[in-house]
Amino acid sequence: MTAPALVRRPVRKDRKSVALTIVMALFLIYTLVPLLWLLFSSTKTQAGLFSSFGLWFADDFSFFQNLVDTLTYRDGIFVRWLGNTLLYVVVGAGGATLLATLAGYGLAKFSFPGRRAVFAVVLGAIAVPGTALAVPTFLMFSQLHLTNTPWAIIIPSLISPFGLYLIWVYAVDAVPTELLEAARMDGAGEFRTFATISVRLLAPGIVTVLLFTVVATWNNYFLPLIMLSKPELYPLTVGLNQWNSQATGVAAEPIYNLVIMGSLLTIVPIVVAFLFLQRFWQSGLSAGSVKQ
Amino acid sequence: MTMTSMRVTPSVRPRRQWRGWLFVGPFSAVFLVAFIAPVVYAIYLSLFRNRLVGGNSFVGLENYLQVFTDAQFWESFARVALFLAVQVPIMLLLALGAALAIDSARLYGAGIFRIVIFLPYAVPAVVAVLMWGFIYGNSFGLAANLNDAVGFTLVTPFARDWVLASIGNIVTWEFVGYNMLIFYSALRTIPADLYEAAELDGAGALRVITAIKVPALRGAIVIATIFSIIGSFQLFNEPNILKTLAPNIITSYFTPNMYAYNLSFAGQQYNYSATVAIVMGVITAVIAYVVQLRGSRAETR
Numbered sequence: 001m002t003a004p005a006l007v008r009r010p011v012r013k014d015r016k017s018v019a020l021t022i023v024m025a026l027f028l029i030y031t032l033v034p035l036l037w038l039l040f041s042s043t044k045t046q047a048g049l050f051s052s053f054g055l056w057f058a059d060d061f062s063f064f065q066n067l068v069d070t071l072t073y074r075d076g077i078f079v080r081w082l083g084n085t086l087l088y089v090v091v092g093a094g095g096a097t098l099l100a101t102l103a104g105y106g107l108a109k110f111s112f113p114g115r116r117a118v119f120a121v122v123l124g125a126i127a128v129p130g131t132a133l134a135v136p137t138f139l140m141f142s143q144l145h146l147t148n149t150p151w152a153i154i155i156p157s158l159i160s161p162f163g164l165y166l167i168w169v170y171a172v173d174a175v176p177t178e179l180l181e182a183a184r185m186d187g188a189g190e191f192r193t194f195a196t197i198s199v200r201l202l203a204p205g206i207v208t209v210l211l212f213t214v215v216a217t218w219n220n221y222f223l224p225l226i227m228l229s230k231p232e233l234y235p236l237t238v239g240l241n242q243w244n245s246q247a248t249g250v251a252a253e254p255i256y257n258l259v260i261m262g263s264l265l266t267i268v269p270i271v272v273a274f275l276f277l278q279r280f281w282q283s284g285l286s287a288g289s290v291k292q
Numbered sequence: 293m294t295m296t297s298m299r300v301t302p303s304v305r306p307r308r309q310w311r312g313w314l315f316v317g318p319f320s321a322v323f324l325v326a327f328i329a330p331v332v333y334a335i336y337l338s339l340f341r342n343r344l345v346g347g348n349s350f351v352g353l354e355n356y357l358q359v360f361t362d363a364q365f366w367e368s369f370a371r372v373a374l375f376l377a378v379q380v381p382i383m384l385l386l387a388l389g390a391a392l393a394i395d396s397a398r399l400y401g402a403g404i405f406r407i408v409i410f411l412p413y414a415v416p417a418v419v420a421v422l423m424w425g426f427i428y429g430n431s432f433g434l435a436a437n438l439n440d441a442v443g444f445t446l447v448t449p450f451a452r453d454w455v456l457a458s459i460g461n462i463v464t465w466e467f468v469g470y471n472m473l474i475f476y477s478a479l480r481t482i483p484a485d486l487y488e489a490a491e492l493d494g495a496g497a498l499r500v501i502t503a504i505k506v507p508a509l510r511g512a513i514v515i516a517t518i519f520s521i522i523g524s525f526q527l528f529n530e531p532n533i534l535k536t537l538a539p540n541i542i543t544s545y546f547t548p549n550m551y552a553y554n555l556s557f558a559g560q561q562y563n564y565s566a567t568v569a570i571v572m573g574v575i576t577a578v579i580a581y582v583v584q585l586r587g588s589r590a591e592t593r
Contacts, residue, residue, distance in 0.1 A: 015398060016398055016400055017396075017398040017399070018400075020396070021399050021400045021401075024393050024399055024405050027386075027405070027409060028404075028405060030465070031408055031409050031411065031412060031465070031469070033427075033434075034420070035411075035415075037423060037426075038419075038423050050432045053437055054427065054432070054434045054437055055434070099318050099319040099322060102315045102319065103315060103320070106313070106314070106315025106316040110309065110311065110315065111309065112311070112312030113310065115316075118316055118320060124577075125323075125327060127580045127581070128327075128331075129522045129523075129526045129576065131526040131528050131549055132526055132549075132569055132572060132573040133327065133330055133573075135334075135553060135566065135569045136330040136331060136333060136334030137326070137330040138556070139330075139334065139565075139566060140333040143333075155322070155325065158322045159319075159322055159326050159327055190311055190315075191314070194315075215413070215414055219416035219418075221416065221418050221529050222553075226556070236416075237417075237418040237419075238418075240418055240419070240422065241422075241533055241536075244422055244536055245536045247536075248539070256426075256432075259422060260422075263419040263422055263423065266416060266419055267414070267416065267419050270415075270416075271414050271415070273414075274411070274414045
């Protein structure tokens with residue numbers, strides 16, 4: 001695999017175009033408008049939301065009041081949801097990355113009976129979307145009395161066929177087979193070799209898979225929506241939507257300012273993580289798109 | 293650690309070893325529980341029906357026959373097919389244009405564009421829909437601001453004729469950057485000597501795009517198309533969350549997935565719900581497979 005960042009570019013083409021930059025700037029504005037709207041709106045009271053222009057401040061600045069209200073509403077249920085999300089992300093995405101790394105490495109570096117079958121099934125599984133599986137999984141889990149427990153969210157999150165595929169593609173080139181043979185000659189056990197040598201070589205691929213599984217579990221909505229009916233088990237996504245639906249119906253009690261502040265608090269950690277780790281997901285994505 | 297040099301071992305033994313399973317085993321075990329078992333259970337459920345008289349009984353393929361004559365299912369199917377035919381080409385063309393622009397080295401601050409346009413991918417669908425839903429709204433959204441400014445009702449994102457386009461806009465906003473990044477990554481792998489050769493031949497920028505860049509993107513385009521097809525057919529989050537804001541427009545069978553969900557959770561029709569989920573899964577997989585096949589055939593030609 002050629003490292004994408006190292007491909008040289010002809011110098012001639014470095015002439016900058018103002019027109020192209022302006023067109024792309026419009027694209028940029030389109031991307032940023034909803035996020036800016038969210039930022040401005042998070043500083044407003046409910047009355048301010050209704051009486052002011054969306055992309056500017058209202059007369060009253062209540063960002064910190066909204067923050068306090070969001071974190072303390074109904075005995076701090078939002079903090080509870082944040083904790084649940086963290087639990088599902090740490091165990092679910094962490095476990096998914098571990099399983100995908102072990103299996104991708106195993107498929108890339110070992111020849112064993114059934115290897116082709118495992119590979120075919122996993123490739124097929126990439127095409128089966130999580131949402132299609134969610135209703136059948138719910139039906140099965142309710143028979144097993146697993147619904148309304150954290151396991152209902154964690155167990156399905158542990159499987160990442162795409163993550164396995166990424167690690168497999170990555171491991172083929174990143175871990176030289178000769179190195180493994182040499183380690184075997186020296187009498188090192190397979191797990192020892194894996195833990196001391198291979199993991200280090202696989203690190204960029206592992207971080208990429210971790211990022212994508214973290215995003216998938218942090219943003220998961222459909223699965224917890226159908227698996228959980230107890231609000232104290234909700235992740236942030238389902239909780240936020242419940243707050244929002246509170247605005248309509250018989251006993252309507254709109255809390256738009258809290259929904260908006262809650263939305264902001266939900267995206268900040270994941271966006272920050274992405275910005276800081278961008279070097280990794282960019283190289284990992286190229287590994288996935290080069291080979292198919 | 294003892295190995296410092298790479299020793300080439302005589303590879304005379306292609307012996308099949310079981311120890312690979314030590315690594316693949318844990319994944320496979322969870323995969324069986326969390327992936328294979330639900331599929332098998334759903335197939336089992338789809339062959340039964342719960343009747344008022346006689347309870348749970350085996351009905352063979354009766355549920356499947358019912359799906360094929362179910363007007364609500366086909367209405368929802370036609371809706372996502374229309375969505376697929378319109379939204380996916382727009383999104384992928386935008387992504388392609390953005391990737392080519394960023395890769396062209398003719399942008400000021402190309403890195404900023406790449407990161408910011410990708411950013412919505414990290415935003416949870418729930419938050420994306422809530423933001424856009426509020427913006428669309430006539431009470432305190434930008435749509436209301438716009439209508440006030442022009443003095444008449446110019447935009448009505450929640451009107452029956454517009455709601456699918458409004459959802460299309462949200463999905464495009466969420467995923468255009470992800471697709472752009474897939475295309476961009478593929479563009480970065482084009483070897484520099486190809487460009488040098490094109491330059492020697494006197495090829496212009498447009499010619500470089502059509503003769504070098506787009507052919508190199510073919511694999512990435514196939515992947516992006518397959519993921520977009522899956523996403524369209526499985527549409528759920530966006531309409532289901534918008535439903536709170538536009539309850540009379542978005543029906544309980546707006547998309548096939550919403551239909552399956554509501555059959556289970558509002559109707560308690562678990563057997564039929566499982567059948568709908570299976571039928572949609574099979575249709576999605578078949579179409580994804582055909583696209584993959586056609587894409588790779590075009591590549592070898």
